[in-house]
Amino acid sequence: MQGITGTFIWYYYICRREVWLMSRQIVPDQQDENMDWGRFLHEQAYAREKKEVAWESVKMDTVTSKQGELVVAEVKKTSSYLKSATMQLLFYLYTLKIAGIDARGELRFPEERRKEPVQLDAAREAELQEAVRQIRHIIDQDVPPKPEKIKFCGKCAYREFCWA
């Protein structure tokens, strides 16, 4: 998993071109309102109970449940990117598992008043490992994958870069 972050996993399931752009530190539009709102949510939602923990290249928000188990919680603005959010959270759980730490995951969508449990299992672990292999392959390329119009382009902070 070295060098691979949850952010790469997130982008991989949305757009592979974004993976390459992020890997080259090509910074998206910081003024983009979607990014600002995402940052605000990350900082404010569940602020009282969460604790940000850094583990190798991974940063995650953890909370402890009433039963005393470790829960890795990921706060998202919307459930529209559910696959990305789920795989990103599974990546955190897998990173902890490698270190011998058992945890369960919880996706939180405060605007939708919704929570989704996320559990690591063998099939999801295999999918994650394949994603990591693919991400490494993308990053190794000298040029980014060509842009493809997808439904997420309209809200992507790279849209000016890809389609101006």
Ligand code: SF4
């Ligand atoms: S604008 Fe579209 S093609 Fe370009 S990085 Fe974003 S999602 Fe990918």
